[in-house]
Amino acid sequence: DTPTPSRTLTLSITDGDGGTLQAGGATFAQLTDAANPFEDVAVPFFPGPSFFDADGDGVADLVVGDNTGVIRVFRYDGLGTAATELIGAANPFNGIDVGDVAAPSFFDIDGDGDLDLLAGTYGGRIVAYQNNGVGSFTELGFMQNPFNGVQVANTASIAFVDLDEDGDQDAVIGSQNGATIALRNDGPGNPWVELTGTDNPFSAIGGFDVRWAFVDLDGDGDLDGVQGSSGFIGAYQNNGAGNPFTLMSGADNPFQGVNLGGSLISPAAVDLDGDGDLDVVFTRGDGEVFTFLNNPRGAPITISVTPENEAPTSTGFDDVTFLEGQPYVLLDTGFDQVLTDTDSSDFDGGSLTIQVTGNAAAAEDAFGLLTGGTSFLAISGNSVSYGGVIFATFDDAADGDPGESLAFNFNADASIQAVQTLMRNLVYANVNQVDPSTAPRTVEYILTDGDGGTLTLNSTIDLVGVNDAPSGTDATITATEDTPLVLTAADFGFTDVDGNSLDAVRITTVPGTGALYYDI
Template sequence: WKSAGADIPGEANGELSYDLHLWGSGLDTVISGLSGNYASVPAVLFNENQSYQWMIEARDGYSVTASREIFTFTYNRQAFEDISGNGLAIDDGYSEGVAWGDYDDDGDLDLFVANIINQNNLFYDNDGDGTFTQLSSGPVVNDGGFSYGGHFVDYDQDGDLDLYVINRGQGVAQANFLYDNDGGVFSKNTTSLIASEAAPSWSGAWADYDHDGYPDLFLANFNAANYLYHNNGDGTFERILSGDIVTDVAASLGCAWGDYDNDGDADLFVANFDPNFAGGPGQNNALYRNNGDGSFSKITAGAIVNDGGSSAGASWGDYDNDGDLDLFVTNYFDENNFLYENNGDGSFTPITAGIMVNDGGLSVGSAWGDYDNDGDLDLFVGDDGGANRLYENLGGGNFTAIEGVNIVNTPGRSNGAAWIDYDRDGDIDLFVANGDATPQSNSLYRNRMNSANRFLQLHLDGNASNYDAIGAKVRVKARIDGQPVWQLREASSQSGYNSHSSYEFYFGLGDAIAADTLAIYWPSGWVQVLTDVPAGQFLTIAEDSQRVVGLNGGKAVPEHFELRQNYPNPFNPATVIEYQLPDDSAVRLSVFNLLGQRVVTLVNARQPAGVYEVRWDGRDASGRPLASGIYLYRLETPAYSQSRKLVLLR
């Protein structure tokens, strides 16, 4: 406001003071004793996106004069706060990729950042209070290199996260880095095949493609054949030398595993670039379908592998909540990005309308995440020279670009990006790796929306599956805004461009107070189902190898209820009972003796439609072995009941 003048001649203006009156949207307050011609007002006084009014009164000790004007404003709070100074290095650097993982097993996510131009990589220990401590000793942060990305992965299945770093080299191929974790202390492994073979690797991704319980490694190489390493389970690897997946030569920049056909095994998408890196036409991307026997079939039909483009990365995510993985692909050189909707039959429909696929730009990184916890996936896209983009999912396949927030207003060259809940407050935060050929500070944006929407978060510990549960899928059903909504997430070691968002699962539940159904589809084939899970939790769930329910992958939704004969029968020591459900239902599966006494309940839960298996080891509810003889097993639902006989032989 403009300073007033004193009413009494000879009185100094320095004796003037001002009262600021603020009112509206439940606020009515006065801030007195102000001097000068402006005031700083605490943001906590205001509610987000609400309108307020204000006026000024001037005092000179003799009289009070009110301003003739009343002003109106709307408070738009920043949804994200850049907290890069909270222990994170803000020095300019050349950062490409990011990986999050709890390397020290203290319950919070720590951060690795990959740098190029032979800079040392960065490692930050999460202190658990919203701050980080930068680590300065050890090989991880002193090896230099031309690093593009990294993955936390327990490749040797000893219970802690090891670290694998992707190096492209500068002018000459460079071996990647492998760091073995021993109780939170890393040592460099130089003898492993995956750390000794030099290659022009631009990115990589882990998945247990053959279901042997050990994560395997794919490397995307630039203008060279790509590499697939099979994990032998004894700490060693074997490079696969046959098949299109390792003989195709392309300018591969990105890769992402995802079970797009819902048959229970990991398929692979590879993003290919312009081989001359000069803004010319890019190459077609590649999609390899896992045949389930350790081999892959190259998909040759459809826009997803024939669109061309200078593609840098790809992110799988079920943005339309229809139960299958859709795909977003970033393109460089002012090309439009690609969005492919999964049709559920192994094919994809390219989406050509909407802002997400018509923005152009120098797009590199991408990351799906429900930042507003409303029950659908939103999308961040990082740009290597222009403005970053944040698209809010409005439902029904529609997105809108969010403007006026620091995430999209911060200029620079952004590459990898990852959503995580680093502060465990229930909403996901965003890390963006910046720099590339121009040094720039990285950014960590804390989500401060304080939305009334609820959440559910999970961490899985594999048992029969790989320890990190890479490839596990979680489906959550909740009633949001009065409607039943199913959501799907899949654990992945790589998404977007050289980004690893940890193996945690983040679900927004909107106004739901609980998840009606939580179904975990483990890579081993087992399915665990929980019902009526309260919102507002971070859960750690271990794969149960005793009382577990397994889904026969690849089968269509059944048309009717059925309880099938167990096999083998007679049996010793264990048998499998199979049944099918045509729709979501409360289920109880029990075993009875010939006196009609229930000896054990194998399943007592609400389950989604599907074909299920239960393995029974011939023990009662207390774990005691039962005697040889004939027993009955019964499937009960509100709409169906059936019993069959089985024979236990000791």
């Protein structure tokens, strides 16, 4: 056989309480009412969500911009606990006003190891605030802001994902008119480079009031796009560096059928339940917050299959009878042997050896090959051709002469059809035309496929002898006058190759003188 070299095994496991370890792509479960830790969060219109550890407890908190340009923080203390707002000095963004319709995000823009604040604005700009490491942020001027000069249509938002697979995060900026721009990160201190035309993997994606977050939706290890828009949640597959993101539709979109209503749907990705995968929190234009937990998935198991060579198979040779004196007998009497090899189309490097292994008569047993006619086989020197193409050779030490095996060595032109035809036209002959050994011969056929597979077949040849006529020799006998001469069987030179004894002698001519008597 030729098995598929590898395959991926995925398992879905459900426990007795209904918990599921999901195989394949991501699925999400919405937390509603009290199960949603942000159920009671109240923010003004057009919030933009993000997550940042604002209180230093090691847990990311919900950071929301609103339509007034203010950045508000809601401390997250885990599932089952309602988030509470940090106000006044407890809010590290207290006093910051980025302008109307703020959409915050966090990224280490200066390479100092902590997260700085980036915020999209209604005017289509990205403003930047440096994290001072002491719970405060300082706005960066035009010269220090790496996104100075970036301008999109109204309601800009920014998210980060590695687009070129170089290990750092690139920037993705959505806008009100649906266009998404992408900027390549070339490291701290270097300008961000806009990807244009087909280099921008989002160039063919539209929408309205587009905002992005990135989560592995298809289980392939890279982050796919979750797009918020006006009343729409889109899912876009990451197809690798240099390739466009493509729409995931139908069952491939884990948010298929989810309708949050309203407008300005904004996503943010964060691990809320500590299971190692990213959950998604959405805000709606009217201030509502929706939470979707990413159901745990089992890691796919890749099974690599090492192909094992299968030996060729054959319907075999016939048990045949050889009659003394006939020129040869076909070993496949019906020319109907069927040869197969499931994992190779040729016998390149293989061989076929035919030999007597039981009751061999070294001076008698011989093998050969019928050629010509409809077999399309021909022999020239030590080469065998099929349809004019040489596919096998043999040497003088194993050419089927009496007492020798017959062995063929195959090359790359030894197709299954060619080798099958050769096997159908093998013959046995006994060169002793007078008194051959009639012990039945056991013939062994060893076929190798050149890839490590061996097929061994056997057949029996019954030899039938023929009664041969006896022979005698002329003789001159001297007789003495007047003395009787007694003739014996030995005087006639009788021999019989079959070993039979003398049965009778007929004398047809007698001398002209003397008398012949039969002594009884």
